[in-house]
Amino acid sequence: MRSAARALPLLALSVLLFSCGGGGGSSAPVYVDPVRYSSLAGSGLASAAELSSVTHHQIVVGGATLAYTATAGHLSAVNPATGRPEASFFYVAYTLDGASAATRPVTFFYNGGPGSASVWLHLGSFGPRRLVTGDPLTTAPTPFPLVDNAQSLLDTSDLVFVDAIGTGFSEAILPNTNSTFWGVDADAAAFRDFIVRYLAASGRQASPLFLFGESYGTTRSAVLANLLETAGVTIHGVVLQSSVLDYNANCGVATGPAVPCTGYLPTYGAIGAWYQLDVPNPPDAGLPAFVSQVEAFATSTYAPALAPYFASGTLPPPATITQLADYTGIGTGAWQANFNFDPASFQSGLVAGTLIGRYDARVSARNGTPLAADGDPSSTFITPSFTSAIGAYLSSELGFTTPSTYTVTSSAIQTWNFAHDGLALPDVIPDLASAFTLNPRLKVLSANGYYDLATPFLQTQGDLARLGVNPGVSLAFYRGGHMTYLDDAARALEKSDLVAFYALALGP
Amino acid sequence: MKPILRIRRPGAAALLLAWALLPASAPAADPVGAVAQEPLRDPWVPPAARLASNRTPTRGAALQAQVEAKLRRAFDAADVRHAGRLTRAQAQSGGLGFVAAHFEEIDQRREGAVGFEDVRRFLAARGAKPD
Numbered sequence: 001m002r003s004a005a006r007a008l009p010l011l012a013l014s015v016l017l018f019s020c021g022g023g024g025g026s027s028a029p030v031y032v033d034p035v036r037y038s039s040l041a042g043s044g045l046a047s048a049a050e051l052s053s054v055t056h057h058q059i060v061v062g063g064a065t066l067a068y069t070a071t072a073g074h075l076s077a078v079n080p081a082t083g084r085p086e087a088s089f090f091y092v093a094y095t096l097d098g099a100s101a102a103t104r105p106v107t108f109f110y111n112g113g114p115g116s117a118s119v120w121l122h123l124g125s126f127g128p129r130r131l132v133t134g135d136p137l138t139t140a141p142t143p144f145p146l147v148d149n150a151q152s153l154l155d156t157s158d159l160v161f162v163d164a165i166g167t168g169f170s171e172a173i174l175p176n177t178n179s180t181f182w183g184v185d186a187d188a189a190a191f192r193d194f195i196v197r198y199l200a201a202s203g204r205q206a207s208p209l210f211l212f213g214e215s216y217g218t219t220r221s222a223v224l225a226n227l228l229e230t231a232g233v234t235i236h237g238v239v240l241q242s243s244v245l246d247y248n249a250n251c252g253v254a255t256g257p258a259v260p261c262t263g264y265l266p267t268y269g270a271i272g273a274w275y276q277l278d279v280p281n282p283p284d285a286g287l288p289a290f291v292s293q294v295e296a297f298a299t300s301t302y303a304p305a306l307a308p309y310f311a312s313g314t315l316p317p318p319a320t321i322t323q324l325a326d327y328t329g330i331g332t333g334a335w336q337a338n339f340n341f342d343p344a345s346f347q348s349g350l351v352a353g354t355l356i357g358r359y360d361a362r363v364s365a366r367n368g369t370p371l372a373a374d375g376d377p378s379s380t381f382i383t384p385s386f387t388s389a390i391g392a393y394l395s396s397e398l399g400f401t402t403p404s405t406y407t408v409t410s411s412a413i414q415t416w417n418f419a420h421d422g423l424a425l426p427d428v429i430p431d432l433a434s435a436f437t438l439n440p441r442l443k444v445l446s447a448n449g450y451y452d453l454a455t456p457f458l459q460t461q462g463d464l465a466r467l468g469v470n471p472g473v474s475l476a477f478y479r480g481g482h483m484t485y486l487d488d489a490a491r492a493l494e495k496s497d498l499v500a501f502y503a504l505a506l507g508p
Numbered sequence: 509m510k511p512i513l514r515i516r517r518p519g520a521a522a523l524l525l526a527w528a529l530l531p532a533s534a535p536a537a538d539p540v541g542a543v544a545q546e547p548l549r550d551p552w553v554p555p556a557a558r559l560a561s562n563r564t565p566t567r568g569a570a571l572q573a574q575v576e577a578k579l580r581r582a583f584d585a586a587d588v589r590h591a592g593r594l595t596r597a598q599a600q601s602g603g604l605g606f607v608a609a610h611f612e613e614i615d616q617r618r619e620g621a622v623g624f625e626d627v628r629r630f631l632a633a634r635g636a637k638p639d
Binding site: 215375388414416421430466 | 631
């Protein structure tokens with residue numbers, strides 16, 4: 001590996017410092033960013049330089065050796081109305097060496113939260129390096145080792161991982177503060193301005209453009225896709241990794257007199273089957289067919305039965321309750337007591353004395369153990385390794401060093417302005433519909449995990465079905481959790497689906 | 509009605525971890541160089557902000573009306589002089605790059621300025637065309 005620091009061409013001000021040394025006894029220069037970035041709501045930078053560390057690497061994907069360049073640093077998003085820099089975004093871009101900018105796709109990756117850095121996608125999914133988590137087991141050695149990623153998407157697209165404002169090393173530029181961008185619309189507009197800046201600064205305006213957001217990142221993607229198309233920036237494809245597209249219809253994030261949990265029922269069914277509590281318990285190979293059966297029951301029987309329950313507390317006939325118990329492993333008494341059965345109750349109620357995971361329900365922990373302490377054993381198990389890996393990776397492999405602390409999760413979610421389009425909680429299906437109206441060639445891939453209790457797949461199917469007959473929308477389902485890609489088998493399947501999706505989106 | 513193409517419901521690759529409970533690993537030592545101020549709960553909404561709007565999810569004509577309203581707002585935002593019409597330059601500088609990029613196709617009468625109706629007509633005509 002050799003490394004060099006460089007300033008982008010439009011840079012006027014440089015505060016670049018060099019130091020020699022670094023890992024492996026290399027004498028290559030290492031970029032030291034002296035700025036102390038803050039994730040606090042009221043923080044903002046007085047000014048920001050567009051500097052980055054540039055290093056060269058190679059990995060093997062699908063038997064082919066890929067030589068690539070990693071660029072880790074900052075670009076300033078410019079507010080198009082004022083012409084002023086509004087925020088300094090930290091990003092890591094992986095670009096294939098020798099590719100043609102005109103035809104080589106570029107994909108922007110971000111997690112959600114809101115308030116989450118993009119470290120999960122960066123070090124867990126389709127980047128050139130990934131952490132070995134052993135998902136869904138909790139027996140893998142920790143901290144997880146970082147290895148070359150044989151399923152990297154780098155064979156198909158250049159990859160840019162970008163951190164939201166107030167996460168990673170991204171920070172607002174004064175007079176804005178981080179909290180200026182802690183809302184659905186302001187956040188998406190800033191991401192638009194970052195992408196516009198990245199494409200201009202790196203000469204990629206002709207490159208086919210893709211978005212890859214996860215969880216709240218799918219909410220952001222829908223709003224962002226519409227903002228980019230409106231601004232005249234054409235998108236080829238949007239990958240929705242584990243979606244939340246209408247908060248108002250989702251009993252896991254919204255409350256109200258009649259927010260149904262219907263969208264969770266097939267997920268409960270799949271998880272019940274995993275724990276062998278369904279009656280009869282479907283064979284593993286029959287999971288997709290079983291899930292379809294529960295979907296049909298959810299739509300035709302359970303959803304209609306919720307209406308009288310919401311209106312007057314009236315329960316359906318015992319046969320319906322029995323069927324619910326058989327399909328999910330949750331007993332009839334629990335269904336009678338809580339007929340609109342919510343995912344938090346499912347996490348604690350499926351297996352006595354045990355908490356099952358929210359992100360990956362196949363992961364479980366005994367109540368009172370450390371893994372059960374934060375409400376989601378699957379998240380608690382992986383968080384320390386991802387948190388400790390990112391800083392070391394950036395400095396030792398990508399030559400980006402800083403006195404700052406990389407913020408994995410900020411406090412943004414506590415004060416986030418969820419209002420959008422006249423509703424207090426976002427419904428972004430109209431944004432997606434608008435993006436399709438502006439760009440009828442747009443393609444969307446929705447990736448879903450059978451064992452994900454955070455963004456259940458039937459909920460997402462119902463949201464996307466509002467778009468009507470739309471051949472531009474595809475759905476894929478994997479034996480995995482929220483981060484489907486952490487599962488080795490699911491990641492390989494998702495990679496091949498992504499390659500097919502990119503071919504479709506780039507096709508004639 | 510299932511308008512959506514399913515790529516795959518993948519075949520078996522069964523991981524037969526029954527549900528024997530595995531010993532919990534000890535949490536790792538304090539992270540170096542990175543910090544999570546809060547546990548990741550995504551998606552999540554603070555309890556005080558959780559009240560859903562009481563409305564039926566839109567589809568069909570109602571959804572299309574929302575799309576049109578969005579475009580209308582973007583058009584009006586670019587139309588800073590409230591003239592009801594935009595030149596290509598005004599569209600570009602007003603953040604409506606989409607209109608600037610398709611200006612010739614939208615400006616059917618070759619007037620050098622377009623109204624919202626012209627944009628609507630263009631989108632409707634293009635949407636109706638087979639791809």
